[in-house]
Amino acid sequence: MIWQLAVLLFAAFGGSAAPRTHTVEIRGMQFRPAALTVAVGDTVVWINRDIVPHTATATGKWDTGTIAQGASGRLVAARPGALDYICTLHPTMRGTLIIRKQHS
Amino acid sequence: MLVSLALVFATALQGQTPAPAASPNLSDAEVAHVAVTANAVDIDLAKFAQTRTGNTAVRQFAQTMINDHSAVNAQAAALAKKLGVTPADNAVSQSLQAGAADARKSLEPLRGAAFDRAYMDREVGYHQAVLDAIDKVLVPTTDNAELKKLLVDVRPAIAAHLEHAKQLRAQLGGANAGQ
Numbered sequence: 001m002i003w004q005l006a007v008l009l010f011a012a013f014g015g016s017a018a019p020r021t022h023t024v025e026i027r028g029m030q031f032r033p034a035a036l037t038v039a040v041g042d043t044v045v046w047i048n049r050d051i052v053p054h055t056a057t058a059t060g061k062w063d064t065g066t067i068a069q070g071a072s073g074r075l076v077a078a079r080p081g082a083l084d085y086i087c088t089l090h091p092t093m094r095g096t097l098i099i100r101k102q103h104s
Numbered sequence: 105m106l107v108s109l110a111l112v113f114a115t116a117l118q119g120q121t122p123a124p125a126a127s128p129n130l131s132d133a134e135v136a137h138v139a140v141t142a143n144a145v146d147i148d149l150a151k152f153a154q155t156r157t158g159n160t161a162v163r164q165f166a167q168t169m170i171n172d173h174s175a176v177n178a179q180a181a182a183l184a185k186k187l188g189v190t191p192a193d194n195a196v197s198q199s200l201q202a203g204a205a206d207a208r209k210s211l212e213p214l215r216g217a218a219f220d221r222a223y224m225d226r227e228v229g230y231h232q233a234v235l236d237a238i239d240k241v242l243v244p245t246t247d248n249a250e251l252k253k254l255l256v257d258v259r260p261a262i263a264a265h266l267e268h269a270k271q272l273r274a275q276l277g278g279a280n281a282g283q
Contacts, residue, residue: 028260029263050257050260051172051175051176052176053172053175090264090268091271092268
């Protein structure tokens with residue numbers, strides 16, 4: 001009973017909107033958009049529209065692994081913060097992911 | 105057109121290869137052959153570099169060259185097949201192969217940091233030359249829209265390779281080749 005109440009209260013007052021899915025296109029050797037703001041619990045999907053393979057990697061934090069042409073990699077945003085990321089295969093490619101506690 | 109392309113590549117090869125005799129504009133079949141050859145020679149040199157370098161960043165760069173130029177070549181081969189074009193050997197392709205043979209020869213005796221610097225010098229020059237060739241020769245001379253689009257689509261990857269090569273070369277320090 002108590003947990004049901006807690007869920008209700010959370011939904012009514014503290015709850016953020018349902019998790020969203022955001023898409024970053026990798027095209028022409030660029031992350032598009034290069035900077036993206038999401039909320040904890042959201043999913044970010046990187047879709048590779050280039051001929052060559054890519055990654056989206058915040059070194060030591062997270063890594064999509066190699067994303068082949070036409071394939072995608074994903075990340076569920078876990079902790080708030082701002083993270084710069086690169087493609088480890090092409091270190092001149094840079095992006096930023098800003099993770100907020102909840103949707104504004 | 106062909107003369108300027110030959111000059112572009114000759115510059116990249118640091119004048120080691122004489123420019124081939126001039127001939128009229130490249131046909132699409134010849135452009136396709138140049139594209140396939142340009143990828144193939146860089147893959148071959150990258151494979152050689154991987155057997156020689158002890159530098160992790162240089163090894164990773166070489167792996168990216170193998171991955172990317174293989175992916176582009178697969179795309180070029182698929183397009184040629186679709187278009188019913190048989191890539192045709194030509195003077196520019198031959199100058200690329202001669203230049204690659206010269207580069208391999210000059211890298212052969214080098215070891216360690218000297219090898220890494222010389223390999224990255226070559227990659228900087230080579231990708232700059234390919235970029236110039238795409239802009240000034242290959243795209244303008246290509247008739248088929250799909251082949252032209254492939255060249256345009258590949259351009260950003262070549263530009264990224266060039267920037268990557270420049271950054272890595274700068275990190276290695278020391279004088280540039282020829283200085």
